[in-house]
Amino acid sequence: MRLKGKTALVTAAGQGIGRASVLAMAAEGAQVLATDVNAQLLESYAGVANVTTARLDVMDKAAIQDLVARIAPVNVLFNCAGFVHNGSILQVTDDEWSFAFNLNVRAQYWMIQAALPKMLEAGGGSIINMSSVCSSLKGLPNRFAYGASKAAVVGLTKSVAADFVGQGIRCNAIAPGTVDTPSLSDRINSYADPIEARKNFIARQPMGRLAQAHEIAPIVVYLASDESVFATGQLFSVDGGMTI
Numbered sequence: 364m365r366l367k368g369k370t371a372l373v374t375a376a377g378q379g380i381g382r383a384s385v386l387a388m389a390a391e392g393a394q395v396l397a398t399d400v401n402a403q404l405l406e407s408y409a410g411v412a413n414v415t416t417a418r419l420d421v422m423d424k425a426a427i428q429d430l431v432a433r434i435a436p437v438n439v440l441f442n443c444a445g446f447v448h449n450g451s452i453l454q455v456t457d458d459e460w461s462f463a464f465n466l467n468v469r470a471q472y473w474m475i476q477a478a479l480p481k482m483l484e485a486g487g488g489s490i491i492n493m494s495s496v497c498s499s500l501k502g503l504p505n506r507f508a509y510g511a512s513k514a515a516v517v518g519l520t521k522s523v524a525a526d527f528v529g530q531g532i533r534c535n536a537i538a539p540g541t542v543d544t545p546s547l548s549d550r551i552n553s554y555a556d557p558i559e560a561r562k563n564f565i566a567r568q569p570m571g572r573l574a575q576a577h578e579i580a581p582i583v584v585y586l587a588s589d590e591s592v593f594a595t596g597q598l599f600s601v602d603g604g605m606t607i
Contacts, residue, residue: 377404487531524596540602
């Protein structure tokens with residue numbers, strides 16, 4: 364039980380990496396609050412030990428502040444919510460650019476800003492931010508707004524880590540490669556030829572396959588645990604060899 368005695372709050376926990384991480388942390392003994400903007404997705408946690416749920420729209424600052432004010436301090440915050448926009452700089456609209464930064468970056472800023480004071484009062488904690496291999500690590504075609512926003516997450520992560528490194532706060536980010544999640548399936552199905560689109564996504568992975576959500580969850584557990592107590596301000600890549 365690597366996380367026994369710890370509490371965690373996870374955003375976008377209804378499916379994909381968020382859900383896999385909730386289940387992995389709960390299995391390791393953590394008490395996990397799983398949140399998602401889609402309350403129906405949270406119904407799948409009924410009967411799961413160590414997991415409670417709450418609807419949360421991370422684009423709503425007041426809702427974030429209200430939730431954090433109502434709960435006890437958490438030891439772990441996993442900012443998992445995000446969205447992938449398609450297109451180059453010549454195709455992305457101002458609205459898409461704003462949405463990418465509001466969800467992928469500003470929501471993390473709001474979540475950390477709300478949770479951090481209680482973490483400090485409790486003596487410390489671990490913040491885990493969702494970035495991507497498509498960020499400051501690597502440029503990918505037609506991922507202009509997404510890549511820029513995920514690069515911003517890296518900067519946000521390092522800034523928080525630097526400001527609070529002496530106060531028991533660790534802040535790290537993870538950079539997955541392409542993961543076979545419901546959101547990826549939605550994007551693939553939006554292509555004119557979904558079969559060809561899936562082949563193309565697989566082709567850019569050196570291992571010749573997509574990752575599964577449960578293969579990303581172990582790095583979340585590691586960063587949530589005391590095993591990573593000396594790690595902060597880092598970007599942990601789990602990308603199937605994309606950045607070799």
